[in-house]
Amino acid sequence: MPSKPQPFDAVRAIATTIPGVEEAVSWGAQSLKVNGRLLACMAMNKSAEPGSLVVCVDMDQRDEMIAADPDTYYVTDHYVNYRAILVRLDRIHRDALRDLLTMAVRSEQARGARRRPARTRSHPGTGVSRSRSRRK
Secondary structure, three states: OOOOOOHHHHHHHHHOOOOOEEEEEEOOEEEEEEOOEEEEEEOOOOOOOOOEEEEEOOHHHHHHHHHHOOOOEEOOOOOOOOOEEEEEHHHOOHHHHHHHHHHHHHHHHHHHHHOOOOOEEEOOOOOOEEEHHHOO
């Protein structure tokens, strides 16, 4: 007897068709990442309703989405300080989920482009450059 599809299966099926999205594991759970950064995963915090997806979005976008459709989108105290929105998967249409994930990917790609590259500086006496992130 085939097993019942899990909510994340539908999310994965949509997200993996978006360029740049890759499957990963975050905090021991299936997740989706873009540029190595979290894009979405099932909400694991007990404050979230069962069957909710966490999607990383800009806070301004999050506030607008919650105001426009509070039956689908919400946030709890646990997530309020993070760039994240909770989505009730049983209330979102497949096309709206695709649009949300695409928006989240574009947002993360734009954030990645704005990040400064690691600074390098010359090692005294050698003239050899090395990244600050590698310094011990």
